[in-house]
Amino acid sequence: MTTTGTPSPGATRVGPARRPASAPLRVLTVVALVAGVIAIALIPLSATPYTNYQLSVVAAFAVAILGLNIVSGYAGQISLGQSAFMGLGAYAAAFGVTHGWPVVASFLLAALLPAVVGLVVAIPAVRLRGNALATVTIILPILAVPLAKRFSDITGGSEGLNVDWMHAPAGVGLDDDQWRYYVVVAIAAVLFLLGRNIVVGRIGRAFAVVRTNEAVASAMGISAHRYKVLAFTIASFYGGAAGFLYVAVVQFASPDLPNFLVAINMLAALVIGGFASLWGSVVAGFFYVYVPVFAGAVDPSRTNIFYGAALLLVLFIVPGGVSGGVSRLVRLLVGRLFGRRPPARDDDALTDPQPITSTQQDTAVPDASPDGLRSSVGPRKEVP
Amino acid sequence: MTSRLSVRDLSLHFGGIQVLDSVGLAVEPDTIVGLVGPNGAGKTSLFNCISGHYRPTSGSILVDGVPTLHRPPHRMAELGLSRTFQHPALQLDASVLDNVLIGAHTRLRGGALSWALRLPFTISGERRARQRAGELLDHLGLAGVADRPAGSLAHGLHKRVELARALLSEPRLLLLDEPAGGLPHAEVEQLIETIRAIRTEFGLTIVIVEHHMGLISALTDRVVVLVQGRKLLEGTALEAQRHPLVVEAYLGRTAA
Numbered sequence: 001m002t003t004t005g006t007p008s009p010g011a012t013r014v015g016p017a018r019r020p021a022s023a024p025l026r027v028l029t030v031v032a033l034v035a036g037v038i039a040i041a042l043i044p045l046s047a048t049p050y051t052n053y054q055l056s057v058v059a060a061f062a063v064a065i066l067g068l069n070i071v072s073g074y075a076g077q078i079s080l081g082q083s084a085f086m087g088l089g090a091y092a093a094a095f096g097v098t099h100g101w102p103v104v105a106s107f108l109l110a111a112l113l114p115a116v117v118g119l120v121v122a123i124p125a126v127r128l129r130g131n132a133l134a135t136v137t138i139i140l141p142i143l144a145v146p147l148a149k150r151f152s153d154i155t156g157g158s159e160g161l162n163v164d165w166m167h168a169p170a171g172v173g174l175d176d177d178q179w180r181y182y183v184v185v186a187i188a189a190v191l192f193l194l195g196r197n198i199v200v201g202r203i204g205r206a207f208a209v210v211r212t213n214e215a216v217a218s219a220m221g222i223s224a225h226r227y228k229v230l231a232f233t234i235a236s237f238y239g240g241a242a243g244f245l246y247v248a249v250v251q252f253a254s255p256d257l258p259n260f261l262v263a264i265n266m267l268a269a270l271v272i273g274g275f276a277s278l279w280g281s282v283v284a285g286f287f288y289v290y291v292p293v294f295a296g297a298v299d300p301s302r303t304n305i306f307y308g309a310a311l312l313l314v315l316f317i318v319p320g321g322v323s324g325g326v327s328r329l330v331r332l333l334v335g336r337l338f339g340r341r342p343p344a345r346d347d348d349a350l351t352d353p354q355p356i357t358s359t360q361q362d363t364a365v366p367d368a369s370p371d372g373l374r375s376s377v378g379p380r381k382e383v384p
Numbered sequence: 385m386t387s388r389l390s391v392r393d394l395s396l397h398f399g400g401i402q403v404l405d406s407v408g409l410a411v412e413p414d415t416i417v418g419l420v421g422p423n424g425a426g427k428t429s430l431f432n433c434i435s436g437h438y439r440p441t442s443g444s445i446l447v448d449g450v451p452t453l454h455r456p457p458h459r460m461a462e463l464g465l466s467r468t469f470q471h472p473a474l475q476l477d478a479s480v481l482d483n484v485l486i487g488a489h490t491r492l493r494g495g496a497l498s499w500a501l502r503l504p505f506t507i508s509g510e511r512r513a514r515q516r517a518g519e520l521l522d523h524l525g526l527a528g529v530a531d532r533p534a535g536s537l538a539h540g541l542h543k544r545v546e547l548a549r550a551l552l553s554e555p556r557l558l559l560l561d562e563p564a565g566g567l568p569h570a571e572v573e574q575l576i577e578t579i580r581a582i583r584t585e586f587g588l589t590i591v592i593v594e595h596h597m598g599l600i601s602a603l604t605d606r607v608v609v610l611v612q613g614r615k616l617l618e619g620t621a622l623e624a625q626r627h628p629l630v631v632e633a634y635l636g637r638t639a640a
């Protein structure tokens with residue numbers, strides 16, 4: 001997980017969206033979306049309070065992992081510190097609540113304070129060479145836990161901070177677990193929508209080219225530094241907002257959240273769910289919450305085995321993670337059903353977990369980085 | 385009238401290797417200048433200096449009279465400079481259209497918040513950029529593959545995608561590094577026509593690095609010959625091709 005190099009650009013690795021096949025695909029997407037929204041709205045009415053609680057925690061982690069996805073999946077900068085921002089957001093939310101702040105004010109504090117911290121950390125970190133951001137971000141959770149314990153008058157020390165809020169308003173006819181579910185899922189949905197808007201347009205294209213080729217980015221007027229800082233700041237914002245959601249559900253902020261292992265597991269869940277994919281972040285949220293439930297029910301060490309196995313599966317068999325695999329499968333099926341050719345590059349997409357390399361086709365691209373813009377001089381084209 | 389591009393006394397070292405040695409070059413507006421020379425002569429390195437990717441050891445570079453040496457490469461686009469790369473550097477997984485749209489970056493406005501909230505000006509900007517990109521793809525014969533992943537295209541087409549990407553930024557000065565590299569002979573004729581057409585349509589000033597002498601003769605007003613980091617001569621394409629030192633430089637290379 002902690003290896004160097006640019007991550008495989010996940011779900012973008014699917015076959016061509018050929019115009020003819022994309023019409024049924026679009027219909028399918030809309031149908032799935034509508035069905036999903038109805039299911040999401042109805043589930044809490046019949047599910048047990050504990051299920052509602054778990055699903056709300058899934059939503060909180062999906063938001064944190066979406067943030068991680070923006071910096072690591074889309075912009076290609078591995079972060080090992082996302083849990084620190086989620087923890088900071090959780091403490092900030094708990095602080096606001098215990099001081100009688102309005103909910104909106106607590107939310108803003110929970111999201112903006114981590115964003116500012118992220119900005120301050122990223123500005124110097126991106127100027128360092130190589131994978132410096134990853135190295136710097138490791139420090140954050142390692143610092144956060146003792147700091148949280150040290151400043152016990154604000155954080156409640158090792159015990160953490162208990163809060164009592166987010167109760168269902170009288171008259172809506174919902175229990176607390178149902179109410180919290182709706183609040184948390186609604187906020188998460190808005191954050192996902194905003195995230196989607198960021199990754200599809202001008203900003204998302206800049207992230208992608210910074211991830212794949214900084215020389216091209218700069219030739220097109222895009223400052224790699226600037227967009228790395230931006231991605232990291234957005235990730236920190238999402239981490240903080242997720243901390244708020246977490247406290248809304250769990251009613252508790254403790255030093256267990258900004259833990260290093262939480263950050264590692266979020267990153268692993270994201271790789272399994274799918275880098276650079278919005279669905280991948282949702283899948284990762286489920287994975288993060290439910291794997292320990294299933295595996296750890298017997299023996300907590302099984303969680304790690306499960307993660308390890310899933311990671312290997314993704315790295316060697318389904319690059320692009322669950323979301324990439326599913327979308328490829330759907331395209332393939334839609335293609336078959338509607339008599340279209342399957343995606344052209346499906347085979348090498350299945351065997352090539354590397355980032356963009358020179359092996360994509362037989363008329364090989366000599367070199368993914370342009371024209372000697374590397375640290376050393378590589379082989380040169382021999383065409384006279 | 386100031387030159388669109390003016391390179392003076394430019395030298396570049398990498399450790400002990402002298403890659404460029406006091407190179408001078410002036411490119412007047414609306415002209416096409418060819419940059420030729422054997423492999424390893426320093427042509428691409430000169431481009432990298434102009435685009436800000438390499439920092440020269442000494443000398444100066446001016447674009448429309450503005451000194452550029454202390455500008456980071458991402459601030460060259462605002463001076464109207466764009467370039468393609470000798471080895472096409474596309475995002476192979478992204479669609480051709482998305483690759484080209486990167487070129488619209490400096491033409492679009494608004495930061496992450498504006499785009500997250502889909503403020504009206506971002507939507508209209510995006511629509512215009514896509515329309516413009518579509519026209520360029522059409523122009524370059526890529527309309528049919530706009531939605532295909534760039535990696536699924538034949539290598540020869542990569543250069544055209546790069547050209548479309550560079551043009552979308554609406555440059556005044558365009559650097560093309562071996563646009564005919566790897567193209568079959570028949571397609572070079574077509575490329576010559578394309579470059580002619582875009583040059584007139586966009587009022588471009590172009591510097592072309594190219595080994596294909598037919599293309600150089602057909603397109604360039606002037607040619608600069610670079611050998612081992614030094615400017616050997618400057619003249620018309622014909623003069624350059626006939627010059628004994630050039631012949632020797634090229635034959636010397638083939639013999640080596």
Ligand SMILES: Nc1ncnc2c1ncn2[C@@H]1O[C@H](COP(=O)(O)OP(=O)(O)OP(=O)(O)O)[C@@H](O)[C@H]1O
Pocket residue numbers: 372373374375376377380381398401403421422423424425426427428429430470
């Ligand atoms: N980043 C670098 N570090 C060290 N040496 C370099 C670097 N870039 C280029 N060089 C050296 O500079 C010399 C000129 O290279 P350059 O790529 O500019 O040649 P060129 O004229 O473009 O050749 P070609 O026709 O093969 O593309 C070569 O000897 C090359 O090895």
Ligand SMILES: [Mg+2]
Pocket residue numbers: 427428429470
């Ligand atoms: Mg070259």
